[in-house]
Amino acid sequence: MAEFGVMAYPDLSPMNEIKDYFRLASKYGFTRAVSSMLSVEGSREEIIAYFREFIESAHGYGLKVSLDVNTGFMKKMNQSYEDISLFHEIGCDVIRLDGSYGSEHDYIMTQNPYGIEIEMNASSRLIEKELIYFTEKNVGRERVRLCHNVYPQRYTGLKWNDFLEKSRILRKYDYTIAAFVSSHAPNTHGLWEAADGLPTVERLRDLPIDLQARILLATGGVDDILIGNAFASEAEFEALAEVAKPPKSLENSRIYEKIKAYGPNMHPFGPCRKLKVILEKDITEMERENLLELVPQLDNGDSSEWIWRSRCGRLINADRPIPPRLYGGEFFPRGSVVVVNDNYRHYSGEIQIVREPIVNDGKRNLIAKLAPHEEMLLDLIDANDLVEFYEFKTY
Known part of the structure; x- marks a missing residue:
């Protein structure tokens, strides 16, 4: 430590x-x-x-x-x-x-x-x-x-x-x-x-x-x-x-049993990285919970160069709706934090961080942006690392 x-x-x-x-x-x-x-x-x-x-x-x-x-x-x-x-x-x-x-x-x-x-x-x-x-x-x-x-x-x-x-x-x-x-x-x-x-x-x-x-x-x-x-x-x-402060324990999280259900031999996870985000004003309570309360977030070691993705929200809150919300931009820029909405029901609730600009096809809601300069930390998150989001506050 x-x-x-x-x-x-x-x-x-x-x-x-x-x-x-x-x-x-x-x-x-x-x-x-x-x-x-x-x-x-x-x-x-x-x-x-x-x-x-x-x-x-x-x-x-x-x-x-x-x-x-x-x-x-x-x-x-x-x-x-x-x-x-x-x-x-x-x-x-x-x-x-x-x-x-x-x-x-x-x-x-x-x-x-x-x-x-x-x-x-x-x-x-x-x-x-x-x-x-x-x-x-x-x-x-x-x-x-x-x-x-x-x-x-x-x-x-x-x-x-x-x-x-x-x-x-x-x-x-x-x-x-x-x-x-x-x-x-x-x-x-x-x-x-x-x-x-x-x-x-x-x-x-x-x-x-x-x-x-x-x-x-x-x-x-x-x-x-x-x-x-x-x-x-x-x-x-x-x-x-x-x-x-030590990160939240994966073994004590709500997602742990869901992951174990995929098989007893889980791949080893890396350390937990803490990312600060600036929440969008119209973020819903459901979206906030998926982002801030399902900790730690994790991918399966297979995220692409365009997005880092966590399936936690979609596994835990699969039956809770994420209605689509209008976003005016043609693209989500790097550093956008999005959640898959009900226009892509199978993946609804999945949290994603945009690494490279992606097209806004109506299947994702913008819920937050990485705080200033946090993109530098995003480049250091390895495939197996855990991630904990917390809200940006000035000091």
């Missing part, structure tokens, strides 16, 4: 505000806190004192702490790959190595006696070489994590296709992978005077925060979601908590 976390900046925020942020994160089920030791000025003793308080506060709210370091900083603090006792003394849970000591020395660091996890830079072009070495040494997932970079400067985040390819490569090694999303709350701050958010992937930078998270998780290449800039709004926390 995905973990969610926040990043806080001791060089930019007073400790009392950071503690309030931890409290808010904890309220919405977040379990991770991240910070960078690299940008904090002061003596060795001052840095130790600050982060000791930082960690105690985060732990008080049930947050596991990851601290970003590099080899130069480690030397400044009289630490090395062979000795990370200082991090144990201040209670650090995870050390994120922004720069590597090299595979052999990084391996030694993963074998520290304190159980401190070592988080490697997932965006590094050399990361697979490290992971191959770790695999050869049988380094378990309880010792190593992966975390992508953040990119403060607009237009510099990872390319979408490069991110997908990197995810495909890294996933083979079965370590937990984190990536960053951006808050759009006013007056946020972050590394290196960040004013345009702090995402991992450039094309996600300006999307709503929950959609960024749903897209990253839908790629299958990310386990944990971290908010890169601070301070995110409570409404954004609430939206991400909805993403983190």
